[in-house]
Amino acid sequence: MQRHPKSGPVGFAFLASLSLGLLSCVTPDAKAQGISADPFVAQVTGEWLGRAEYDGNALTRTRSWTLELQGQFLRADMRVGMPNGFSFGALMYCSGVAPDLYEIVWMDGTGRCQSLRATRDLDSGLVSTTYLDELAEHGPEWRTWEFESLGPNSYVERLFKVLAEGRELLTVFSFDRDEGS
Numbered sequence: 001m002q003r004h005p006k007s008g009p010v011g012f013a014f015l016a017s018l019s020l021g022l023l024s025c026v027t028p029d030a031k032a033q034g035i036s037a038d039p040f041v042a043q044v045t046g047e048w049l050g051r052a053e054y055d056g057n058a059l060t061r062t063r064s065w066t067l068e069l070q071g072q073f074l075r076a077d078m079r080v081g082m083p084n085g086f087s088f089g090a091l092m093y094c095s096g097v098a099p100d101l102y103e104i105v106w107m108d109g110t111g112r113c114q115s116l117r118a119t120r121d122l123d124s125g126l127v128s129t130t131y132l133d134e135l136a137e138h139g140p141e142w143r144t145w146e147f148e149s150l151g152p153n154s155y156v157e158r159l160f161k162v163l164a165e166g167r168e169l170l171t172v173f174s175f176d177r178d179e180g181s
Contacts, residue, residue, distance in 0.1 A: 035096050036071025043152055044074075047178035050157075054171040055137075057083050061173060068093070102127075110135065125149060130162060143170075153177040 035041055050061035060081045068075045073093045080088045090108040097103050097117075104116040118129040127147040134140045142162035149155045155175050160167040 034067075034071035035074050035094070036067050041065075041067070041074055043149070044155075047180070048175045049178050050173045050175040052171045052173040054159075059171075059173075061175075062178075063175070104129075136161075 044065045045067065046065060048063040048065070050063065052059050052061070062079050064077045066075045066077075067073070073095050076090075076092045076094070078090045078092070082088075088109055090106065092107070093105045095103050100120045100122050102118045102120070104118060106112070106114045106116060112135075114131075116129055116131055118127055120127045125148070128144060130142060130144045132140055133143045136143070144160040144162055144167060146158040146160070147155060148158070153176060157173040157175070159170045159172075161170055
């Protein structure tokens with residue numbers, strides 16, 4: 001895969017956006033009914049605004065969550081805005097495989113299309129995935145994305161770099177429901 005000329009911010013944006021698909025927590029019988037049967041999906045459906053700081057840059061993110069194809073998939077549209085005027089877009093579809101396992105198809109403005117799997121801890125509700133970010137600033141790096149709900153109107157996403165000795169927190173995006181939606 002070719003490196004994008006703005007690979008630092010784009011690599012981060014990919015990881016931050018990955019959270020879109022991971023938010024689809026599915027109940028045991030939801031597969032037959034589609035993802036729309038999941039109570040969490042009802043919480044995230046709608047418009048969201050996010051903010052974070054990454055590598056000294058203030059970032060903004062908008063996200064729209066909608067049900068597609070008779071409620072079988074959760075679709076997430078995302079845009080990250082950066083201080084230099086560069087913006088990054090992504091689209092993700094998510095489906096439930098099991099109560100703690102999700103399949104995600106990710107597409108972004110770099111032309112990347114990737115299939116991912118995410119898991120949900122059934123006790124804490126934490127949703128996460130670990131993947132190889134080929135657009136990271138210093139070459140391919142393993143990253144972990146985590147999602148944590150803070151209630152019906154807010155959530156956070158955490159992005160980590162995976163190291164041999166553990167993980168390094170890269171950023172935290174804080175999202176609030178867009179009341180204008």
